[in-house]
Amino acid sequence: FPHSIHMLKSKPAARVALSARAGRSRPRVALRAPVTPAVAQCPFASGTAPDRSQSGRDGSSNVTAQAAAAATVAPASEPEQVTFGGDPWEDERWQGVKWTVYRGKAYDMTPFYDAHPGGNYLLNLAIGRDCTALFESSHLRAEVAAARVGRLPVLEGFPVEAVPPSPRPNDSEFYNAVRERVRKEVFPEGEKAIAKGAHRSGGNWAVFTILGTAIAGIAMYQAAPGALTGAFLGLCGAWIGLTVQHCANHGALFRTVWLNQVFGLMDDLIGGSSLMWRYHHQVSHHIHCNDVVMDQDVFAGMPLLRFDKRLPKQPFHKYQHIYMWALLPLMQIAFQIGDITALFTRDTDGAKLHGATNMELATVVLGKIVHFGGLIAIPAYFHGIGAALAGTAAYILVQGIVLASTFAVSHNVDEAKLVEDTTGEPAERDWGYQQLRTSANWGGHIGNFFTGGLNLQVEHHLFPAIHFVHYPAIAKIVEEEANKRGFHYASYRTLPEILVSYSNFMKEMGVAEQEEVEPRRQFAGLAGALQ
Secondary structure (H helix, E strand, O other), X not given: OHHHOHHHOOOOOOOOHHHOOOOOOOOOOOOOOOOOOOOOOOOOOOOOOOOOOOOOOOOOXXXXXXXXXXXXXXXXXXXXXXXXXXXXXXXXXXXXXOEEEEOOEEEEOHHHOOXXXXXXXXXXXXXXXXXXXXXXXXXXXHHHHHHHHOOOOEOOOOXXXXXXXXXXXXXXXXXXXXXXHHHHHHOOOOHHHHHXXXXXXXXXXXXXXXXXXXXXXXXXHHHOOOHHHHHHHHHHHHHHHHOHHHHHHOOOOOXXXXXXXXXXXXXXXXXXXXXXXXXHHHHHHHOOOOOOOOOHHHHOOOOOOOOOOOOOOOHHHHHHHHHHHHHHHHHHHHHHHHHHHHHHHOEOOOOEOOOOOHHHHHHHHHHHHHHHHHHHHHHHHHHOHHHHHHHHHHHHHHHHHHHHHHHHOOOOOHHHOOHHHHOOOHHHOOHHHHHXXXXXXXXXXXXXXXXXXXXXXXXXXXXXXXXHHHHHHHHHHHHHHHHHOOOOOOEEOOHHHHHHHHHHHHHHHHHOOOOOOOOOOEEOOOOOOOO
8 A cells, every 4th residue: 555655755754865866865764662583684873693593473573593693783873974986877888788786796687688588678777787686586496597697797897885785685584484385285286387488377367267257347337437436446456456457567477478478468458557456566665575674565655654663753643544544545546646647756655767778667657558448448438427536536546445455464464564674784684584574364265366375465575576476385384484493473364453553553653752763874976776
C-alpha cells in the first residue's frame, strides 16, 4: 500500500539526502537518538553486536549468539565521505555505455544485452547501478550466472567507488543453504531442468483461470457498466495485479521471455505501469526491504501514513489505524499520479530509471490510454457517462481495497519491523536474513493461488524469479532452515489474523517516538548516486 500513495505525500522528511541525484536534494533525517548497531562489519556504527539468539514475536531479533559474537563493529565516527575520480552518470566517457557494477567491478553489458535469457526488459534494471543483489537473487544457479557475468568486458578506469554498493545475497549462509535445498528438493529433475526454466513453469492452469475470469469481467462490464459490474471488474483487476503481472514482471510466469513481457504489460491494462512497477518494486523494495532510506514502500505513505518509527511523527498519526481504511480506495488514483510524475522525473522516488528505454517509457502513456479508454470512454459512448462513472468508481474502490489489504500486511507487523534489522550500510547486511526478518506470511495453498504467492512473502522475497506455484514447497524448507539457526519465521494462519496484527502495528506506529536513522556513507560530489 505505501508505494501507491504518491498523491498524498510530499518529499518525505525522513528520506536521507543520500538518495537524490546531483542537483536534486532531499531533506536530511534528524539524528537524535543512540544508534543501534547492525550485526555486520559496519564501520559507521558504535557499540557491540547485539545478541539475537532469542526468537519470537515479542520484538526480539534472532541472529544466533555465535554470529553476534563473531561480528566486529568499529567505534562510532562521522559518516565516511567517499571520494572518487568522476561521476559515471554524468561523465562523457560513460555516456551510452550499458554499464553495471557487480561485486566491485564495472562491466559493459552491451555484448550480452540481446542474449540475456531473461530478456533485456529485466537487464535494463541493472544499468547504471550496482546490480549484485538484483542479479544474485534472480538466479537459482548462482555459480553459472556469476561465471557468465565474469565474461563481460571489464570497464577499466571506471569509478566503481562512486556507485553505492549493493547487498550480496551469495554471501548469506542462510540464503545459500536454502537455495541449495530448493534446487535439490523442489526441482529434483536436476540442473538441466532448471537451465530450461523448470522454476518458471507449472502454473499455466492458474494463469488461464485468472485470465478467463478477467475476460468474463470485461465482457460483463462493457455490456452493462455500473457499480456491480465495475466492482467485479475491480476484483479481476486486483487478481491480475497480485498474480499474473507481478510474476511476469519478475520474469517468472513463463519459460518464454516474450510471454513474460506481454503478460507483464497487464499491469498497464489494469491501471498501473509495468515499467514503474519494475523499478520501484524490484530495485527499491525487494533489494532493501523495510529500509527506511532505501525502500520506497516504507516512506511513500508520508505524511498521512507512518510505517516506521524512524519517520517523523505527526499528531494525527495516533488515528492512522482508523483512517487508513478510508485511504485504501485511493490506491488506484495514487498509481496514476505517481506513474505520470515518474515519467517526467525519471525517478520513482525509490529508484531512478537509468536503464529505461524510450519504448518502455511509451508504455506508460499508451497503457493509460487503453486503460481509461476501456474503463470510461467506451462505456460512456455506448451506455452514457453516468453508468461509466459509477462503474469506474466501483472499480477503483474494490481494486484499491483488495490490493492494499494484501500488500500492506506483508511487511508491517511487529516482528517484521525491528529497527536493528535494517540499520547500518545496506551492503554490509546479511541479505537473506534481512528478507526473512522483514517479511511475514499468512495462509497456505489457497492464499497462494489467489495472491500469486504474495501471502508467502518470505519465500517470494528470497526467490522472486521462481513461479509462485512452487512457494508452498519452498516454505517448508525456509522454515526448517530458519528454525535450525534460531531465526524467527513469521507466519499467520489466515488473512484476518495478520490484518489484526497489521492494524495493531499501525496504532503503535502512530504514537511511537521518532528514532534516529543511523548516518550512512555519503558519496562526495554525488548527492544522487544511491539508486
